[in-house]
Amino acid sequence: MDRRLALKQLAWITGGVILIPSCDFTQESVLEAYEKLQVTASQRETLNQVTNTIFPGVKLKKGEEVDLPDFVLIMANDCLPESEQEQFLKGLKSFDAFSKKEFGKTFEKMDSSESAEAYRGIMAMEAEENSDLASTKNFLAITKRFALQGYLTSEYYLTEIMPYKMIPGGFKGSKLVSELERINPNG
């Protein structure tokens, strides 16, 4: 908690970025909060497009409104085994190019139903082991896993949609199901 806060504060002071030179002589800023990932702001934006595709904000809040991109990056940075982290990064860093090649444009240029179809299309493709497609699919699967985890445990979901009760106060072992009552998995 404290480390992230400190990094966030530092990021705010420094404008959120540090500069590192990259091989192609362009300079792209690396988001310092995710020290193992070395992702840039535009890669974070690519991830944002994916999490907004998973949660497009039709009936519920959109992915970005519950900070999903940052949560996915925190989890990918801190909680993924190295091999999965590699797959995640490989897929993320080549995702725009992959999307352009397959669909003629990036997710950013698609509306939410187009990007959803593209997402489903990729996941339905047969991938050979160690192929670019395989890491793209792994990237999407990992992102989906963390996006779902982040969404279902977000303050928004646990207070407004399926309220969580920290203090239930008791337990009933046999309660008649009521047709009228909304089913709340956190209730």
Place this chain on the structure above:
Amino acid sequence: MANLNIQHKKENTFDAIVIGSGMSGGWAAKELTEKGLKTLVLERGKSVEHIKDYPTTNLNPWEFEHRGNINEDIRKENPVISRCYAFREDAQHFFVKDTEHPYIQDKPFDWIRGYQTGGKSLLWARQVQRWSDFDFEGPARDGFAVDWPIRYKDLAPWYSHVEKFVGVSGNLDGLPNLPDGEFLPAMELTAVEKYFKTHVGENYPGRDIVIGRCAHITGNEEYYAKQGRAICQHRALCQRGCPFGGYFSSNSSTLPWAMNTGNLTLQNNAVVHSIIYDEQKGRATGVLVIDALTLETTEYYADIIFLNASALNSNLVLLNSKSSRFPDGLGNDNGLLGKFVAFHNYRAGISGEYEGLAEYTTEGKRPNGGYIPRFRNVEKQETGFLRGYAAGFSGSRSIITDHSDIGENLENSLLTPKFGTWRVGSHMMGETIPKEESRVSLDPNQKDAWGMPQLKVSIDYDQNDEAMITDYLEQMTEMFESAGFKNIRTRDDKRAPGLDIHEMGGARMGHDPKTSILNKWNQVHACPNVYVTDGACMTSTSTQNPSLTYMAMAARSVDHAIRESKS
């Protein structure tokens, strides 16, 4: 100089010293201080004060940076503790990491430890089933280990004494193999658990499902208010430490109670090197302590010493307490110290679904579960293996949300969860047989960060355990099928011993000093002012969760020590 030494010795002299502040050490401290003895409790770990030092206790799920997960770096460096079910983001600060206190695994053994005030009593699963004479008479009847020097009648009043104070929720089930105790109102079985109980009762004589007896306050509020504890709120977040004191821990109960007597001195960061034996006096005179932070050593003195450092660490302290009288460790005249260690076999489990009772669900949370008392070989030997197993049994109504798609479909399904079947599950808790080759010893070379020898652990399953796993899975599968449960899956997770966190023995009780380390009062045969009343004392393991028995033994032994000192 001589005056200074006398002064120092006086300051460091107490009526009693308790090594360890966990489940059983806390009880020893409470009983000793209540009887007016100035008592020093030595705790090797950090200070954890009730409520004040429960940093995660009131956090909401979204306030955890990783929503419960453990960082990969920590998992990789600490594979043993990472296998523990409760080592999660909300309670990780209460567990010892592998790297902090290394030990040597001659055979795979997951040693789960909690070094802090209260020890593992902060983290335990809170199940408190009594033993019966079917358990105490096991070794003598079945010809393994040595005969227990005590029987149920010796411990029964102390079970009651402990239960009243800790608060035990349970049902008066009237079962000879699981004696009733001093119970507060029971928690409820769920609809499917009740159904299974009825079905098993009608079809399998001698088998029963009861609600677990658990150390939670469910009534008699005024009495527990005196301890500063309140009724359990069913948060089921116990492992974080409970701000209500709803479940029993040393931190919420025995230690503050002992502190209120004015007779308790609690010292943290105190790693016990050894118990000091005085040959002239023929008794232990004190304890040598290493400061965990500065590594300075200090001696403390007392006439009564209680060793409650946790099963394996108590073995380590005894083995390391060498003198010319006891060159192989305190009380180890027969060379059996550290041997005949055993545990509970938790390897197997089963799950299934029940399509009936669709009109019911549950409400709220239950920090407890159903319990199947041992039904194998209870009255007499009747299977190809010795002893038997108890089992957990729990069932709850599932709620299904389809997470398979993305986009609007996913949002829609999150808004419309549906009731699924009842999900039922069970896990075994098998008695294992203590054997001479199941042992812990001191490594002659490797030391830990405090300069103590590392413990070498050599404990394994045997054919009896394998046969018991097979039988558990067969019997439970048959009972599940007969009850109409569907989609039955069995598992043997092949976990290493230790992950049950029920390791026991090494300094077993017995009648005969030639074949045991402790007598019927938990005194070291050859050094009777040292009492060992934690898991190290256990002659056999039976199937019940052992903490209640340790607490009862601690209280009983204090009573004995005080009667001895008066006579």
